[in-house]
Amino acid sequence: MHTDKLPDIIIDDTTLRDGEQTAGVVFSLEEKKTIARMLDDIGVQELECGIPAMGREEQRSVKALVDLGLHARLITWNRALVDDIRASLQCGVNAVDISLSVSDLHIRHKLRKDRHWVREQLKRALGFAKQHDLYVSIGGEDASRADLDFLVELMELARSMGADRFRFCDTLGLLDPFVTFEKIRYLTQRVDLDIEVHTHNDLGMATANAIAGVRAGARFINTTVNGLGERAGNAALEEVVMGLKHACGVKCPIDTSRFVEISRYVGAASNRPVPAWKPVVGERVFAHESGLHVDGVLKDPRNYEPFEPHEVGSSRLLVLGKHTGRHGLAARVKGLGLDPGDICLSTLLRRIRAISQRRKRPVEDAELEGLYRSLAQASQPTGEAIPEQSAPVLKKAAEA
Numbered sequence: 001m002h003t004d005k006l007p008d009i010i011i012d013d014t015t016l017r018d019g020e021q022t023a024g025v026v027f028s029l030e031e032k033k034t035i036a037r038m039l040d041d042i043g044v045q046e047l048e049c050g051i052p053a054m055g056r057e058e059q060r061s062v063k064a065l066v067d068l069g070l071h072a073r074l075i076t077w078n079r080a081l082v083d084d085i086r087a088s089l090q091c092g093v094n095a096v097d098i099s100l101s102v103s104d105l106h107i108r109h110k111l112r113k114d115r116h117w118v119r120e121q122l123k124r125a126l127g128f129a130k131q132h133d134l135y136v137s138i139g140g141e142d143a144s145r146a147d148l149d150f151l152v153e154l155m156e157l158a159r160s161m162g163a164d165r166f167r168f169c170d171t172l173g174l175l176d177p178f179v180t181f182e183k184i185r186y187l188t189q190r191v192d193l194d195i196e197v198h199t200h201n202d203l204g205m206a207t208a209n210a211i212a213g214v215r216a217g218a219r220f221i222n223t224t225v226n227g228l229g230e231r232a233g234n235a236a237l238e239e240v241v242m243g244l245k246h247a248c249g250v251k252c253p254i255d256t257s258r259f260v261e262i263s264r265y266v267g268a269a270s271n272r273p274v275p276a277w278k279p280v281v282g283e284r285v286f287a288h289e290s291g292l293h294v295d296g297v298l299k300d301p302r303n304y305e306p307f308e309p310h311e312v313g314s315s316r317l318l319v320l321g322k323h324t325g326r327h328g329l330a331a332r333v334k335g336l337g338l339d340p341g342d343i344c345l346s347t348l349l350r351r352i353r354a355i356s357q358r359r360k361r362p363v364e365d366a367e368l369e370g371l372y373r374s375l376a377q378a379s380q381p382t383g384e385a386i387p388e389q390s391a392p393v394l395k396k397a398a399e400a
């Protein structure tokens, strides 16, 4: 891919809107402020920060976020209703997403209306927003199942009325990256209006689809921290940014070194702990146990790490267990200040594997030291004293 042809990417993070729509998740105002500040500090350019139409409490929280005076643009979510937009105006935001279902399925079976109603509602809501000088993204809900020519018509209408961009929503996460690419490319070739991609993870393709959208010409990407969001969630901020950087060679102006910290915070605030294997920010995604991998990482981490852990504020972990090999074991023994040449490494390896299998867990340093010393002692001439401080460790190893 020719990266010089890719547009500058704007991340619109919706942790505070779609992220909070995760069934059962609620952020307190203080948590919202902390999340907003963290995302602003690392350079996220836009934050979808709430839904003023929900009522007073939500309006208070949007206002409080506006009062933080962040660099990031704050944008609110609105139905295509003048009253919703009025509620946003009262919160002091200057950007709104005006959402309308655009697939025939949603138009008929959710809104119980027709395409004519959608056009008229779009005109009314967008006209009102533009009279008030708002920056407007038109949110095409269920756009991935919509008739593409109807989308072109709506986008053209929106553009002619001054909309600033169109949000293409794969509301149910049904697309694959190839189809996403084709659809977005079709739209970018027909209408001169920026596209924002909003992807869901129901089939595990949210990040890939977001990136496919960018490859097809979308300039705006919706993300959420940890991929929080409706059902299986949205494209994860950390995956999208690192994916763009390392799979596409596109750097977003975002400080990635706080990704783990932010992920942990949002995991705790949302009460949705981050799985250890979660791409980019999971606790164990830089953990290596397999002999060939550890050997490769010790020789050069690029052999088995897609990028350096510190890029996202993480760290490497070398684990001793069932799959350990001799090189990794020797390095670990040396790391404890012991000499692997003094013992039979194969015997030590067998014992480590046995412990790990029996206990279904890694072998800790104290156990390794105990095993090492018992082997070293066995290979000493009889009567040789064991150093004092090793006695408890030896006992533990003998019990293992």
Ligand SMILES: CC(=O)SCCNC(=O)CCNC(=O)[C@H](O)C(C)(C)COP(=O)(O)OP(=O)(O)OC[C@H]1O[C@@H](n2cnc3c(N)ncnc32)[C@H](O)[C@@H]1OP(=O)(O)O
Pocket: 018, 021, 051, 053, 054, 055, 077, 078, 079, 080, 081, 099, 100, 101, 110, 111, 112, 141, 171, 230
């Ligand atoms: C795919 C998405 O994530 S869209 C965002 C979804 N987010 C939310 O729902 C946030 C939380 N929601 C709420 O607090 C409430 O649902 C509110 C305040 C938005 C609306 O509340 P209520 O007035 O009680 O209505 P309810 O929630 O049942 O909404 C359904 C109504 O909205 C209409 N509606 C749905 N989407 C839209 C839209 N984009 N534009 C206009 N009307 C819409 C429905 O057709 C239905 O109208 P009807 O009463 O004529 O049948």
Ligand SMILES: O=C(O)CCC(=O)C(=O)O
Pocket: 018, 097, 098, 099, 100, 138, 139, 140, 141, 142, 167, 169, 170, 171, 172, 198, 200
């Ligand atoms: O219509 C929008 O603006 C976004 C709606 C949404 O969150 C979705 O379609 O998944």
